[in-house]
Amino acid sequence: DGGITQSPKYLFRKEGQNVTLSCEQNLNHDAMYWYRQDPGQGLRLIYYSQIVNDFQKGDIAEGYSVSREKKESFPLTVTSAQKNPTAFYLCASSPGANVLTFGAGSRLTVL
Amino acid sequence: KQEVTQIPAALSVPEGENLVLNCSFTDSAIYNLQWFRQDPGKGLTSLLLIQSSQREQTSGRLNASLDKSSGRSTLYIAASQPGDSATYLCAVVDTGGFKTIFGAGTRLFVKA
Numbered sequence: 001d002g003g004i005t006q007s008p009k010y011l012f013r014k015e016g017q018n019v020t021l022s023c024e025q026n027l028n029h030d031a032m033y034w035y036r037q038d039p040g041q042g043l044r045l046i047y048y049s050q051i052v053n054d055f056q057k058g059d060i061a062e063g064y065s066v067s068r069e070k071k072e073s074f075p076l077t078v079t080s081a082q083k084n085p086t087a088f089y090l091c092a093s094s095p096g097a098n099v100l101t102f103g104a105g106s107r108l109t110v111l
Numbered sequence: 112k113q114e115v116t117q118i119p120a121a122l123s124v125p126e127g128e129n130l131v132l133n134c135s136f137t138d139s140a141i142y143n144l145q146w147f148r149q150d151p152g153k154g155l156t157s158l159l160l161i162q163s164s165q166r167e168q169t170s171g172r173l174n175a176s177l178d179k180s181s182g183r184s185t186l187y188i189a190a191s192q193p194g195d196s197a198t199y200l201c202a203v204v205d206t207g208g209f210k211t212i213f214g215a216g217t218r219l220f221v222k223a
Contacts, residue, residue, distance in 0.1 A: 004154075006154075033211075035213075040120075040215060041215055042115065042200070042212075042213035042214050042215045042216065043155075043200075043202075043213040044213075045210065045211070048210075058210075088152075090154055090155065092155075099143075099145070099157065099160055100145065100155075100157065100202075100211060101157070102147075102154040102155040102156070103154050104153055104154040105152070105153065105154045107152070
């Protein structure tokens, strides 16, 4: 079955550590996205990529980094510069027509 | 800057009731509008997509309408069931871009 796989589902980070969230899709979609969701708020765009080896900052990119070396993969690194990283992170992809398909999400907690 | 608002933030109804969820957006220049469902701790599932040239879309007991000129969309759920309990999010895509703007969602609880 085609879809988006995010891992890990739960992740704990100590202050000062970088962590990487994985996102893999087998839908052959060109565009991929990372969103952050906080309680009671809408999803906020962190980074997006329209093609391999290219990506753009979203609305809240500070403290995050991404790479897009393969069409199927779009990992997100939460760096120590992100001061409030505890949140639910969602990866999505689209074929270019902006019809988003989402993964199941990764919950990051800072200890 | 496009802003998306969903009212009410939470809604509790008895099973079998028909209900309407509301979504409003500030800039009528949109590419499309999408309604999603999110269960607790899960990702988003697409329910309905309305292109900017369309007025409504239907899927089973769900009907979504779009009025671009007034910046509004509604999601109508007929004969609600306890399994419909979830958070429903509305999202718009601005013309010419890849940015999707989400509302904060309406949390629905259907009582058996």
